[in-house]
Amino acid sequence: MSDTYTLYNSTVMDHFMNPRNMGDLKEADGIGEVGAAACGDIMKISIKIKDGKIEDARFKTFGCGSAIASSSMATELIKGRTIEEAMNFSNQEVVDALGGLPPVKIHCSVLAEEALKAALEDYVKKHPESAKKAELVAA
Amino acid sequence: MRNVYLDNQSATPMLPEAVAAMMPYFTEAYGNASSLHQQGLRVREAMAKARSQMAALINADSPDDIIFTSDGTESANLAIKGVAYANQRKGNHIVISETEHPSVINSIEFLEKQGFVCTKVKVDKEGMINPEDIRAALTDKTILIAVHHVNHDIGTIEPIKQISAIANEKGIPFYVDAEASAGWLPIDVKDWGVNLLSFSAHRFYGPKGVGVLYRNRKARMISILHGGVQEGGRRSGTENVPAIVGGGAAAEIALREMTTRMTHTARLQKRLWDGLKAKITYIKLNGPEPGPKRISTNLNLSTEFIEGEGQLLLCDLNGISVASGSSCVSKSLKISHVLGAIGLDHALAQGNIIMSFGKDNTEEEVDYVIETFGKIVTKLRGMSPMWDEFEKGVIDSVITPTGRGKSFSQHAADISGKAAH
Numbered sequence: 001m002s003d004t005y006t007l008y009n010s011t012v013m014d015h016f017m018n019p020r021n022m023g024d025l026k027e028a029d030g031i032g033e034v035g036a037a038a039c040g041d042i043m044k045i046s047i048k049i050k051d052g053k054i055e056d057a058r059f060k061t062f063g064c065g066s067a068i069a070s071s072s073m074a075t076e077l078i079k080g081r082t083i084e085e086a087m088n089f090s091n092q093e094v095v096d097a098l099g100g101l102p103p104v105k106i107h108c109s110v111l112a113e114e115a116l117k118a119a120l121e122d123y124v125k126k127h128p129e130s131a132k133k134a135e136l137v138a139a
Numbered sequence: 140m141r142n143v144y145l146d147n148q149s150a151t152p153m154l155p156e157a158v159a160a161m162m163p164y165f166t167e168a169y170g171n172a173s174s175l176h177q178q179g180l181r182v183r184e185a186m187a188k189a190r191s192q193m194a195a196l197i198n199a200d201s202p203d204d205i206i207f208t209s210d211g212t213e214s215a216n217l218a219i220k221g222v223a224y225a226n227q228r229k230g231n232h233i234v235i236s237e238t239e240h241p242s243v244i245n246s247i248e249f250l251e252k253q254g255f256v257c258t259k260v261k262v263d264k265e266g267m268i269n270p271e272d273i274r275a276a277l278t279d280k281t282i283l284i285a286v287h288h289v290n291h292d293i294g295t296i297e298p299i300k301q302i303s304a305i306a307n308e309k310g311i312p313f314y315v316d317a318e319a320s321a322g323w324l325p326i327d328v329k330d331w332g333v334n335l336l337s338f339s340a341h342r343f344y345g346p347k348g349v350g351v352l353y354r355n356r357k358a359r360m361i362s363i364l365h366g367g368v369q370e371g372g373r374r375s376g377t378e379n380v381p382a383i384v385g386g387g388a389a390a391e392i393a394l395r396e397m398t399t400r401m402t403h404t405a406r407l408q409k410r411l412w413d414g415l416k417a418k419i420t421y422i423k424l425n426g427p428e429p430g431p432k433r434i435s436t437n438l439n440l441s442t443e444f445i446e447g448e449g450q451l452l453l454c455d456l457n458g459i460s461v462a463s464g465s466s467c468v469s470k471s472l473k474i475s476h477v478l479g480a481i482g483l484d485h486a487l488a489q490g491n492i493i494m495s496f497g498k499d500n501t502e503e504e505v506d507y508v509i510e511t512f513g514k515i516v517t518k519l520r521g522m523s524p525m526w527d528e529f530e531k532g533v534i535d536s537v538i539t540p541t542g543r544g545k546s547f548s549q550h551a552a553d554i555s556g557k558a559a560h
Contacts, residue, residue, distance in 0.1 A: 035552075040466055064449060
């Protein structure tokens with residue numbers, strides 16, 4: 001067959017069909033689970049922290065192709081970043097790395113950002129000393 | 140790649156006979172039906188034949204009651220706005236069901252901004268309208284009742300004859316949207332006593348771009364497109380002659396083959412639903428069970444703990460064409476209003492897929508779909524945090540409750556801070 005038509009671009013389709021980092025971390029240091037009120041999607045990100053850096057990340061997602069691709073890409077991007085760097089992570093990075101998302105699907109990348117931040121907050125709650133170190137004390 | 144086309148409610152492949160009937164009207168018989176010379180008269184005669192073929196499909200008394208439009212949406216707009224405006228001195232109230240097609244609902248929303256008032260009658264859990272609810276909704280200002288014959292999403296066959304009896308008793312024009320049923324179920328406008336009925340040819344192997352509005356003289360209606368006197372002044376604009384001719388040919392064959400097509404699709408429908416429910420846990424059929432209350436062409440399924448767009452994409456990657464009513468598929472991020480109207484839990488509406496059959500589908504294809512869909516569900520559940528949480532007893536199943544854990548919707552609301560929709 002000469003032509004295949006896809007709903008999303010080839011990067012998004014690749015991350016949907018072959019998601020990276022899909023699953024759970026057995027001994028996660030932080031877990032974030034968030035839902036999108038707009039569409040009903042749910043995303044869960046688990047992270048492993050070592051020496052103040054994200055050593056590993058996994059996701060599970062209940063959602064559409066772009067939600068799965070966004071969580072796959074987000075977990076790829078954040079590995080190796082410090083907690084502080086990860087706290088400044090923006091959904092736009094996911095959108096850019098995926099080569100763009102349809103306008104109506106941008107909220108999927110926001111959900112990935114929120115899931116990551118929820119996981120970081122979970123870690124910081126359990127390890128308040130890390131927050132001080134990173135000057136991330138909540139007001 | 141193989142293609143198992145299970146979206147026949149959206150469009151069907153054209154019959155070779157219909158294509159052949161159309162061909163001369165692109166090249167050799169290119170006249171305008173309004174012209175009075177040989178070219179025009181030839182085209183006019185071809186349109187007259189198509190009008191008779193369309194009339195026969197719905198057992199209309201007179202081909203003169205057939206108005207050609209561009210599609211179902213235009214037919215619905217003409218029926219609703221045309222009747223409403225023509226009768227506005229009598230009243231301003233319109234009664235529909237809450238599961239009507241957007242072309243009906245949105246036409247009425249447009250009218251509501253101009254002072255018309257609408258009552259949307261509720262449906263039951265299977266999408267069935269109770270005719271007595273229609274009766275109860277009528278007022279002395281009611282000028283139109285509009286109800287679909289078959290629901291496009293969930294396949295419910297509505298009690299048109301009973302609703303028509305009420306409409307006739309009260310002398311109120313009754314419009315039936317038969318887009319989802321024409322060519323697939325017997326339609327008899329005479330026996331039913333309906334005043335207006337619409338359908339399109341692309342649902343039964345005719346071309347896109349031709350719709351039909353049947354209207355008998357008992358219903359006053361004005362034109363909403365203004366121009367020449369095509370279609371007896373009821374629908375201005377140059378007729379799409381090739382499509383009209385092709386649609387007529389498809390209608391004639393649909394009528395002739397209706398029983399065969401119904402039996403064939405009913406067998407596939409049963410085989411697929413039986414196969415899927417045997418293979419996949421926590422799966423639900425929305426709308427009535429296959430049988431007299433459901434059209435044979437449609438299965439609307441909700442598979443729990445996974446989302447519909449992912450199912451649709453993986454089906455497509457495996458050569459299976461399906462539709463979905465999940466919010467992720469809609470541009471508005473809202474679940475199908477039909478699934479909302481039947482009170483389907485949000486979690487199930489999210490996991491929605493619509494498979495619709497045609498005459499060319501085979502049992503072998505159905506078996507492939509059962510096998511493949513089973514694998515797709517396993518893959519998506521493996522990625523879904525909801526499946527984990529169900530297995531851990533954090534959330535419960537809506538389809539087969541275990542009594543452990545909170546509802547999916549409650550869980551989703553807890554983590555998102557507010558309820559979806």
